[in-house]
Amino acid sequence: MATTKRMTRTGLLLLAMAVAAVAYFYHLTNKTSVKTVEAVATPVQELLLKDYETNYPQTPKEVMKAYNNIMQVCYNQEYTDEELGQLSDLVLLFFDEELAQANPDYLQTLKNDVASFREKDCRISSYSLSAATDVDYYTKAGFDFAKLSCIYNIRVSTQITSNKQIYLLRKDDAGHWKIYGWKKDLTFMQ
Numbered sequence: 001m002a003t004t005k006r007m008t009r010t011g012l013l014l015l016a017m018a019v020a021a022v023a024y025f026y027h028l029t030n031k032t033s034v035k036t037v038e039a040v041a042t043p044v045q046e047l048l049l050k051d052y053e054t055n056y057p058q059t060p061k062e063v064m065k066a067y068n069n070i071m072q073v074c075y076n077q078e079y080t081d082e083e084l085g086q087l088s089d090l091v092l093l094f095f096d097e098e099l100a101q102a103n104p105d106y107l108q109t110l111k112n113d114v115a116s117f118r119e120k121d122c123r124i125s126s127y128s129l130s131a132a133t134d135v136d137y138y139t140k141a142g143f144d145f146a147k148l149s150c151i152y153n154i155r156v157s158t159q160i161t162s163n164k165q166i167y168l169l170r171k172d173d174a175g176h177w178k179i180y181g182w183k184k185d186l187t188f189m190q
Contacts, residue, residue, distance in 0.1 A: 060146035
């Protein structure tokens with residue numbers, strides 16, 4: 001009789017442990033997990049977080065890529081007036097000192113250009129830069145210059161148009177390539 005009692009107790013104990021294990025497994029697989037919400041940076045915030053002063057692009061093509069990324073955000077994204085001011089400061093970081101001095105009201109100019117662009121329902125769909133081998137380097141008046149082109153694909157309402165700009169960059173005293181100026185390539189055919 002003692003053996004039967006012991007076997008019954010052991011059986012009940014094993015059954016209780018099995019039920020507990022199943023219940024714990026069920027709890028783990030069906031519990032509602034608390035998901036953490038990660039803050040996702042907007043394209044504007046991503047640009048503003050970049051440290052171009054410390055990590056300035058090394059080549060004319062890299063400078064133009066960074067500049068055009070900023071311009072795409074300026075013309076295509078939503079942002080606050082404060083963020084536009086910060087984006088404007090970023091653009092000026094890529095301008096040659098002479099170009100920056102010639103544009104003392106650049107922020108207002110940028111605001112006006114963006115407003116006009118949006119009024120016409122335009123967006124910069126994409127851009128493409130000259131191949132690295134197509135960058136024209138030369139020295140003039142003791143300065144190093146680089147000339148390259150950029151083709152912009154602009155969506156106007158539902159149509160895509162393209163235009164080509166020729167950019168001239170000049171190397172500053174710190175060895176950084178800065179945008180010295182640009183002009184529209186009137187010989188470019190769409």
